[in-house]
Amino acid sequence: MSKPKYVVNIDDVNGLSVQEKKDLKKVVEKYAFRANEYYLGLINWNDPKDPIRRLVVPTMEELNEWGELDASMEHKYSPVKGLEHKYRDTAVLLVSDVCGAFCRYCFRKRIFMRENQEVTRDVTEGINYIEKHPEITNVLLTGGDPLVMATPKLEAIIRRIREINHVKIIRIGTKMAAFNPYRIVEDDSLTDMIKKYSLPDKRIYVINHFNHPNEITEVAEKAIQKLHNAGAIMCNQTPMIAGINDNPEALAGLFKKLSFIGVPPYYVFQCRPTAGNKPYAVPIEKGHQIFMEAFEKCSGLAKRARFAMSHATGKIEILATDKKNIYMRYHRAADPRDYKKFMVFKRNPEAYWLDDYAEYASMKKELQTAGT
Ligand code: SF4
Structure with a gap:
């Protein structure tokens, strides 16, 4: 299969029954649906718990009221349209x-x-901001997926960033090697462009997004090989998602396969309490246990990820638990003073987010009252 067709109408998902399609329309009216023939082709439709199905086909529970659309308050760190500067x-x-x-x-x-205005096609303002901030050494291109763009458009952005001397690393955050590896395999101009701009002293990093070992198909491996050959540095991040990789076997299988293909696992994220995400979230402490059990099955090269929560205040690494407590620290902090914090909270097996720990909630309240 080359250039798989997009499937944007739930009625066109062949594996679903008429009733399922009818029910799921209520979900896709609220949260957009999009798939493609290649990715849908990875689903075993005889298995209602197939992880790829879970990942891309909606479920009615998404309609359960929970969370917020911007759970990590990304908008708070956006000095100009289309750009976030948190760290x-x-x-x-x-x-x-x-x-x-x-x-x-x-x-x-x-x-x-439809009503969202956060992304802008014209990144001039964002690039001007980066130019004026010499402390910025890393620029992450994301969205959405930058590889949905035509290569000349993406190249125009990368060329412009490469003109800024203080920017050393350009990261491309993409799930394309999983969703549609043909985008990479069949476009030599993309890898030529990466070769041109991934320089010995200023690399392009491709931050992949494989969630489950079933996504690492032969053609996905070819895409990764091609990116490697072009001189991109690779890594992978994934959230821990209920029904996809929330068991030590699946997670260890993912870590191992990633290490075999030369894509180091970088982060495993706690699923954010985003609206519609209740069916996909795993409580933090359970997630940490799964993460540690997966590590027991892996070689050193396969267990390089950190288990972290992308909180409004920073990336918080979940380090350990014992019978009474859970231990965390800031891996990346929006306020540099937070790097000194080592957080110990009483265990709460129902916690899905930092704010669910009573001590954090009261600490936050005190700070708000003090006006800091
Ligand atoms: S999680 Fe990432 S790859 Fe998946 S739909 Fe959202 S932005 Fe795209």
């Missing part, structure tokens, strides 16, 4: 408002909504 050395440019398919658990599903 001193890293800027995020939202360059695309669409992906190769839509993950049902997406934490940025708000940008796929």
